[in-house]
Amino acid sequence: xxxxxxxxxxxxxxxxxxxxxxxxxxxxxxxxxxxxxxxxxxxxxxxxxxxxxxxxxxxxxxxxxxxxxxxxxxxxxxxxxxxxxxxxxxxxxxxxxxxxxxxxxxxxxxxxxxxxxxxxxxxxxxxxxxxxxxxxxxxxxxxx
Numbered sequence: 001x002x003x004x005x006x007x008x009x010x011x012x013x014x015x016x017x018x019x020x021x022x023x024x025x026x027x028x029x030x031x032x033x034x035x036x037x038x039x040x041x042x043x044x045x046x047x048x049x050x051x052x053x054x055x056x057x058x059x060x061x062x063x064x065x066x067x068x069x070x071x072x073x074x075x076x077x078x079x080x081x082x083x084x085x086x087x088x089x090x091x092x093x094x095x096x097x098x099x100x101x102x103x104x105x106x107x108x109x110x111x112x113x114x115x116x117x118x119x120x121x122x123x124x125x126x127x128x129x130x131x132x133x134x135x136x137x138x139x140x141x142x143x144x
Contacts, residue, residue, distance in 0.1 A: 018068065019065060019068050019100065019103055020100070021100055021101065021102070022099065023065065023099070023100040024064060024097060024099050024100075025060045025061060025062065025066070025097070025098045026060055026095060026096065027056050027059040027060040027063055027096050028056075028093060028094060028096070029052070029056055029093070029094055030091065030092070030094075031047075031048045031089060031090050031091060031093075031116075032090060033046060033090060035052040036048065036049055036052075037049040040052060045087070046089075046090055047088060047090075048087065048088035048094060048121070050084045053082075053096075054080060054082065056094065056096045056114060057082065057096050057112045057114060057122070058126065059096070060096040060098035060112065061075075061077075061098040061110045061126050061128055063098070064099070064110065065128075069130060072134065073130055073131065073132060073133065074130075074131055074136070075108065075128040075129060075130050075131065076131055076136065077126065077127070077128055078107075078127045078128060079126065079127035080124065080125075080126050080127075081124045081125050081126075082112070082123065082124030082125075083124055084121065084122045085120065085121060085122060085123070086118075086119065086120065087121070088116040092117055093116065094114055094115070094116050094121065095115050095116075096112065096113070096114040096115075096122075097112070097114075097115075098110040098111070098112045101125075106130040106131075107128075108127065108128045108129070109125060109126070109127050110125065110126045110128070111124075111125055112125065112126050
């Protein structure tokens with residue numbers, strides 16, 4: 001299906017859910033020693049870690065669609081294409097914004113931007129897929 005931009009779209013999975021292109025979700029965190037590259041072992045420096053930024057980006061996408069899914073549904077990340085373009089020191093606040101830009105049935109695409117108090121530190125796109133919580137968990141558990 002071709003991507004739909006700028007219009008309401010219904011997602012069907014055991015019912016009808018209304019999501020709108022342009023929905024926005026946010027999340028924020030203060031950089032601490034616990035979410036630095038050094039602490040997460042993704043580098044040696046005490047700056048906001050790329051894995052921590054990615055988690056914040058996914059959280060903002062989840063916040064974007066929170067309240068728009070039916071009971072028993074969730075979403076899972078399927079793709080992330082980001083650039084971490086600037087370091088953020090311990091003590092600085094980082095805010096992330098996710099905007100829903102495309103809907104294709106249960107597949108959702110977001111444009112994401114992370115900023116600290118001085119400007120953009122990361123940007124990119126993120127895709128998520130709407131799932132039934134129980135079925136998805138059972139599928140994962142069946143691997144054990």
